Structures are given as C-alpha cells and as structure tokens.
Amino acid sequence: MSRIRSMRGFLATSVGVTCAAALALPLALPAPAQAGAPARTSEPAAPGSTQSLPLVPLAGTRALGSTASEQGLSRRDVRSFSLVGVVWDNPDSELHGRVQVRTRAAGTTHWSGWQDVETHYSDDAADLDSAERTSGRVRGATAPLWVGASDGVEVRVQATLEAGDERTGVTADSPLPRGMHLELVDPGADPVSAPAGHAEALRAEPASGASGVSAASAVSAVSTGAAAAAGALTAETVEASAANAGLAPLGATEIPALTKQQTERDPATRELPSVQDGERRLQPYIGPRPRIITRRGWGADERLRERGFVYTKKVKAAFVHHTASGNKYSCSQAPSVIRSIYRYHVESSGWRDIGYNFLVDKCGNIYEGRAGGVAKPVMGAHTLGFNTNSMGIAVLGTYGSTKPTRAALRAIARLTAWKLGLYGANPRGKTYLKSGGGNLYRKGKNVRLNVISGHRDGFATECPGRLLYGKLGTARTTAARYQGR
Structure with a gap:
C-alpha cells in the first residue's frame, strides 16, 4: 500500500x-x-x-x-x-x-x-x-x-x-x-522566477488594510494560467507576500537592506510604539534593516501551511537555535535545507508552519521563516514555554563541536538589532517572559532572561550547541552597537 x-x-x-x-x-x-x-x-x-x-x-x-x-x-x-x-x-x-x-x-x-x-x-x-x-x-x-x-x-x-x-x-x-x-x-527543485510582467503588475496594486494589499485584488493581477505553474504567485503565495507589504514589492524574493538612517526614516518604523511617547517622538534605537530572503525567495510551498497568521503583542526577546541538521550543506543548498525543514515541521511533525521566525545560513544569509510578516510579532513554535512575545532565530547546522561562522554571528547581530529595535528592546538588556510550562520553569512563572538568549536558557536542552551559545555575548554587544547604543 x-x-x-x-x-x-x-x-x-x-x-x-x-x-x-x-x-x-x-x-x-x-x-x-x-x-x-x-x-x-x-x-x-x-x-x-x-x-x-x-x-x-x-x-x-x-x-x-x-x-x-x-x-x-x-x-x-x-x-x-x-x-x-x-x-x-x-x-x-x-x-x-x-x-x-x-x-x-x-x-x-x-x-x-x-x-x-x-x-x-x-x-x-x-x-x-x-x-x-x-x-x-x-x-x-x-x-x-x-x-x-x-x-x-x-x-x-x-x-x-x-x-x-x-x-x-x-x-x-x-x-x-x-x-x-x-x-x-x-525539498523539490529551487524556485523559478515569476513570469515576466508579474512583478510590475503587482507593484501597481494599491495598498489595502493592515496587510497592505487585499489577497483578492493581488490575485487579480496575476494571470490565471501562469498562477497555476510552479513558482508562480498562487493565492497563498500572494497572501504570505502581502504580510510584508511596505518592506518590498509584493512577490519579491528578498527584502532589501537599508542603512540605519533609512531604517529610522522608514514610515513603517516611525509608526511603531517604540518610537512614540504620547505626542513626543523618541529617538529610536533601531539597527539598519538587513537583507532578508523572503519565503518566496527560498521557495516555500504556501499550500502546505495552515491558512492565516497568528500574532502576539510584541517582541521582547530573541531565542537563538541551531537546527541540529548537520553542517554538510553548501550555502547554495540552504534554500533546499529550509524547504525540507519546513516540510518536516508541517507534514511530518504536524505544526502549522515552519517553527522558526528566521533562519540564518553559514554564509550569513537571513531567511524569513514562519509566515506573517518579518516586522510583525509572529507567534512561532521554537522555544517550548516561551513563544509568546519572542522570536526564534535558527542557524542552519549543528554547533556542539563546530564553530559558527563569523558571517552567521554577524547576521544574528544585524537581525536582532533591527527586529528587537522595532519593539524598543536593548540587545544587551534583560527582560521578563511568562513561562507557558516546560522542564526548567513552571507554567505562569515570570522568568528574567537575556533579551538575546539561547534556547537552553528557556528549556533544558543542548540547543543552540555549546560553541554557538558561547558566542551570544558577542552577538549582544554587536547588536547593541548596530542600534547606536
């Protein structure tokens, strides 16, 4: 059978x-x-x-x-x-x-x-x-x-x-x-580029609602025949892409990097609660936005995941992980590794989407993980007991006896400086998260954690590996410097 x-x-x-x-x-x-x-x-x-x-x-x-x-x-x-x-x-x-x-x-x-x-x-x-x-x-x-x-x-x-x-x-x-x-x-073949004309048609779509564009109007910009082809913008792909509206053109394979000044002037940044205090504008401590490869960029089949997105209120902390999937991959294979993990999380393990909010490869490339918008407080499934008001960053590989690359550590620092900065968090600081239950902390306990923590800080585990965990102090210092602290 x-x-x-x-x-x-x-x-x-x-x-x-x-x-x-x-x-x-x-x-x-x-x-x-x-x-x-x-x-x-x-x-x-x-x-x-x-x-x-x-x-x-x-x-x-x-x-x-x-x-x-x-x-x-x-x-x-x-x-x-x-x-x-x-x-x-x-x-x-x-x-x-x-x-x-x-x-x-x-x-x-x-x-x-x-x-x-x-x-x-x-x-x-x-x-x-x-x-x-x-x-x-x-x-x-x-x-x-x-x-x-x-x-x-x-x-x-x-x-x-x-x-x-x-x-x-x-x-x-x-x-x-x-x-x-x-x-x-x-993992299937690497994604193919959208047929000529699709990107220009989608850029012309007017913004609508919180997600920036309605799924129905965006889908109408894509020809029916082409949308059915592998790599084309299906309704599910458009929905996931629309969650990043304002950061990149709909259907883009990457969100471009910005300088610190561009990031602070960006309209999306200026509207965040972290840079407002009643009627008084605050100087934001936000690092420059790094280049992020979107779900479309690494070839996510959006039909696999559950529909819709789930959010928490804010992002107070980042948990760093390793995927424990081994280090025998080239950076050109990283999208295939991510597609495989995505399929394993959803089809094999029964999760609603890939568990991590972001992934980083050994060459320092940053990838969008769980769908819902890279600037938003998307609820992940990365740290049992501490998924609320946090984000999970997974470095592809195993780092118990292998050192993480400088490029990967720099990517962690750049990503946390930007994303934590959007929510007013200091990478070198401490914060409190309420435990949802686990093997270190009882459910309901308020736990004081580093704003950039390793997975093992919230759960008794070897993750993110001894050698990666030992570098988190450097990541905190570098991220704070990127924020201008």
Whole structure:
C-alpha cells in the first residue's frame, strides 16, 4: 500500500491576534488518524514530497512487536530524498535512545557511514496550551538531518530507557515511543522566477488594510494560467507576500537592506510604539534593516501551511537555535535545507508552519521563516514555554563541536538589532517572559532572561550547541552597537 501524506491547513486561533486571509514508498503506511484532523490529500503540483515508512523490530526482536527495544529498517532503495528524521504518535513521549541512519548518494553505489540523529527536538515546539499544540495533529519528532540527494536508506533506533512514564506509553517494558516512522523529505527543485510582467503588475496594486494589499485584488493581477505553474504567485503565495507589504514589492524574493538612517526614516518604523511617547517622538534605537530572503525567495510551498497568521503583542526577546541538521550543506543548498525543514515541521511533525521566525545560513544569509510578516510579532513554535512575545532565530547546522561562522554571528547581530529595535528592546538588556510550562520553569512563572538568549536558557536542552551559545555575548554587544547604543 502506498500513500502520499501532505498537510492542508485549517485556520488557527490563539490567545494572540489571529488574522486570516482566506510518494510514499511500498510498505509506507499513513500516520494514525487523529480526531478532527484534516484530510491529507495529494498536491501533484507542489514541489517536493515526503515518504513515510513505519519502523519495524529488527532481527532478533521481532517477537516483541511494537514493544521491541530496537527498531528500524534494513538497507533499501527509495525515491530521492535529502533530509531524514523519525517521528512518533505522542508528542509528549520522549525518545530515550539512539537514532542512526546511513544513506546512499543518489545515482551511486556509495553508502555513508552511520550518522547520529539528534533525538531531543520536541522542545522546539509550540507552547503546551496553544491551539497549535492541542490541534491533535502534532507528533513527537527527532531533529531533521540533512544528508544531501540520496536514494537508499537504512535506519536503526536503539532504546536506552531505564525508567519510563506510563502516561506517555513509554515504559521499561515498551521503551520506544509508539508509531515510529522514518520520514524522508525531498525539498523539490529551487524556485523559478515569476513570469515576466508579474512583478510590475503587482507593484501597481494599491495598498489595502493592515496587510497592505487585499489577497483578492493581488490575485487579480496575476494571470490565471501562469498562477497555476510552479513558482508562480498562487493565492497563498500572494497572501504570505502581502504580510510584508511596505518592506518590498509584493512577490519579491528578498527584502532589501537599508542603512540605519533609512531604517529610522522608514514610515513603517516611525509608526511603531517604540518610537512614540504620547505626542513626543523618541529617538529610536533601531539597527539598519538587513537583507532578508523572503519565503518566496527560498521557495516555500504556501499550500502546505495552515491558512492565516497568528500574532502576539510584541517582541521582547530573541531565542537563538541551531537546527541540529548537520553542517554538510553548501550555502547554495540552504534554500533546499529550509524547504525540507519546513516540510518536516508541517507534514511530518504536524505544526502549522515552519517553527522558526528566521533562519540564518553559514554564509550569513537571513531567511524569513514562519509566515506573517518579518516586522510583525509572529507567534512561532521554537522555544517550548516561551513563544509568546519572542522570536526564534535558527542557524542552519549543528554547533556542539563546530564553530559558527563569523558571517552567521554577524547576521544574528544585524537581525536582532533591527527586529528587537522595532519593539524598543536593548540587545544587551534583560527582560521578563511568562513561562507557558516546560522542564526548567513552571507554567505562569515570570522568568528574567537575556533579551538575546539561547534556547537552553528557556528549556533544558543542548540547543543552540555549546560553541554557538558561547558566542551570544558577542552577538549582544554587536547588536547593541548596530542600534547606536
């Protein structure tokens, strides 16, 4: 039996402000049905795909069935993929064990050695009581691992549990989470440019409403035939692009950089509460806006995510992450890595969109993450317990034993100087965030944090890796300098 698994979203609601605008391999099984979950239908026009294969007990443990302490898949041929991860039914279950994969480079007979997959990833997630977390679609997941174009795979998962938790179904007698599947993600081809004439037509659209342009009027500027083609401006793409209206032309692949003076004079900046005090204008401490590659620029298939956007009130803090997806990517591959993570977050893990608000590659390129507008307080799913009034920045790669590049650190500083400055936050300062619950702070506790924090400051985790975490002091100082402090 074979089946394509893809996510069609529903409008999400939240305690924040919600604004809505309008294949598998043989032996692959569908994910367990959840009450109220949307039908997972095929999208033949969508770039990329996800193959989902159920893990089985390995040799010598087959008699134990789903309670086996070692599960996986033997070496096999598969359709092309570039990113791999393991998911399971209950997002509250932890995988106490070791996950290893080996892959075969596409079109060759060369197999890699065994590679470890980071298992502690469920803390990169929506808050426990949020609509996104309680949707019934969220699953437990390892970190995704980028392996490059491959067409063969082998995986093994070995339990190391000594004491279990009956509430999550993981016990000493059944040490691995139930319903484990291997997810193989193909990011699809890089995006193509919009057909000639589209950009000029869309620039002529008048601004309308909070998002700057109505989805209906914007769609009318795009010819029907071309909009259906891969890379063209579909209604969903226009909606996501309109959230950045005023920063770049609708449908743009990047938001251009501005100098500090241009940023401070920008009409969008001057209207922010952080530069007003009653009738008196304040001198804004806002860093120059950096160049940001939009979702259209990295090729987001907007049909995968849930419709509409979810916002909080402000951005008081930034949490820095690493994606734990490995460092074996070139900067030209970064858009493919992001498309793969996006698909893994939405289709495999059941999130409403990619979890991070921004991503940064090793060359210092900055990418728009979760949809809703790069200057707006978009609710992410990046730091369990602290997604309200914060933003998440993920550096592509793994930084436990690898140093982050100077370019990546500079990008973090430039991005935080601008975005935190829009909301009056000092990168070298402290702030308070109320915990939504986690393994470090109880729900409801007001926690004093650095305005630029590492993921591990809000949750007991190795993220963002020892060597990246150790550089956050430098990022704070540099960001404050960019703000003119």
